[in-house]
Amino acid sequence: MFRFKNYILVIVVAAMLLTACGNKAPASEKASCAPNCKYTDMTFCYPQLGAESDWRTANTASFKETAGELGIRLIFSDAQQKQENQISAMRSCIQQEVDVIGLPPVVEDGWEAVLTEAKNAGIPVIIVDRSVSASPDLYAAHIGSDMKLEGERAAEEFNKHFPNGAKVLELSGTTGSGAAVGRAEGFRAKLNPNIEIIDSQTGNFTRAEALPVMQAFLQKYKPGVDFQGIFIHNDDMGIGAIEALKAAGVKPGDLFIVSVDGTRGGFQAMVDGWFQADVECNPLLGPQVYEMALKLMNGEPIEREVLTNETVYYPDNAAELLPTRKY
Ligand code: GYE
Numbered sequence: 169m170f171r172f173k174n175y176i177l178v179i180v181v182a183a184m185l186l187t188a189c190g191n192k193a194p195a196s197e198k199a200s201c202a203p204n205c206k207y208t209d210m211t212f213c214y215p216q217l218g219a220e221s222d223w224r225t226a227n228t229a230s231f232k233e234t235a236g237e238l239g240i241r242l243i244f245s246d247a248q249q250k251q252e253n254q255i256s257a258m259r260s261c262i263q264q265e266v267d268v269i270g271l272p273p274v275v276e277d278g279w280e281a282v283l284t285e286a287k288n289a290g291i292p293v294i295i296v297d298r299s300v301s302a303s304p305d306l307y308a309a310h311i312g313s314d315m316k317l318e319g320e321r322a323a324e325e326f327n328k329h330f331p332n333g334a335k336v337l338e339l340s341g342t343t344g345s346g347a348a349v350g351r352a353e354g355f356r357a358k359l360n361p362n363i364e365i366i367d368s369q370t371g372n373f374t375r376a377e378a379l380p381v382m383q384a385f386l387q388k389y390k391p392g393v394d395f396q397g398i399f400i401h402n403d404d405m406g407i408g409a410i411e412a413l414k415a416a417g418v419k420p421g422d423l424f425i426v427s428v429d430g431t432r433g434g435f436q437a438m439v440d441g442w443f444q445a446d447v448e449c450n451p452l453l454g455p456q457v458y459e460m461a462l463k464l465m466n467g468e469p470i471e472r473e474v475l476t477n478e479t480v481y482y483p484d485n486a487a488e489l490l491p492t493r494k495y
Pocket of ligand 1: 220221222223224297298313347373401402403404428429449
């Protein structure tokens, strides 16, 4: 009798587990409105990584404004550059059974667990902007910039300007972020061997953190003597660095400075003579990401890696272009 009861218990528990698993849709399952889902059917989760830069502000605005225009229900949060906040925001979205998650990962590593949870819940994830190191079968697609190419483009500017070689500094972005890793890698891959990177420190993509880093550089190295140029991973850090340079008596044009993003602040720095080139990185990804999210809901085929088409801007037409800049 006792044994028989135990068997029953085992069968009941197994049946419960099976039903629990059975409730989870497989990762690629379409939404119940497929193949006719509309934007107004969509609940989209965007656990934004922070508000560290003008690029990020424009990226947030692009997702919010586009959702408003298309009638998408957007669940937005700001993780303040902390991965654990992004992960808990994602978990809350999984619990709320959103249709699609767009994840702009603050760093590349450490996403396997939460991506697996989303996959098991049948919620497709589009990696937005920076990349992740997790296996591509844990997410639907990646839409963003080619960060390595941006670094290569910056290197080409230094190669052109310093055919006889130079010493340069690097102010890099958030340590471990796809944007900083890619830009640093591309820069080193293309830089001529006669150009030496004498030091590289992170300013975490913010003005506030770049300022003391530049001040510390200036304590250690004499501008124009110990180094002739600076590669800066984004415009906001560039603006922070300019503050430090000004305070140290450096004049626009004394150093060859190349930055990344192409924000209005970056354009102004070119107009003012501080930046000699600004490598474009486009934050206005909302429309493209939502279009892909709708395709995923409808079970339509998508491209798994979508890289943004970008260019390099120069001071000669910066003043003319500045009023047309959208971010
Ligand atoms: O360049 C920087 C921002 O990930 C491409 O993050 C983005 C970078 C961008 O803070 O300004």
